[in-house]
Amino acid sequence: MSELISIEDFKKLDIRLAKILSAKRVEGSEKLIELSLSVGEENRTVVAGIAKSYLPEELIGKKILFLANLKPRQIFGIESQGMVLALSDGENLSLIVPDRDLPEGLRAS
Secondary structure, eight states: OOOOOOHHHHHTOOEEEEEEEEEEEOTTOSSOEEEEEEETTEEEEEEESOTTTOOHHHHTTOEEEEETTSOOEEETTEEEOSEEOEEEOSSOEEEOOOSSOOOTTOBOO
């Protein structure tokens, strides 16, 4: 297990529900996909290392969880404005998706 954190530490994480509007492979990378996300009132671009598990076309319209307040960084010349949340057992990767249809922008609690 990881180090325990306080509820105040958890509250610092802005985990949001987003809808994938578009997805395309990042040129020059085997594992990266550039995602355009709808997060309620705004759109975000996120670069995610999920190309070995998902085809871009199967991602469009999917609702996912992502970390919205991660400091942006340049990945292959693209500004990534958050991080997609996924689970992996080392071989298989699965995006974290809600089991009900909820509006984009909701914050996880």
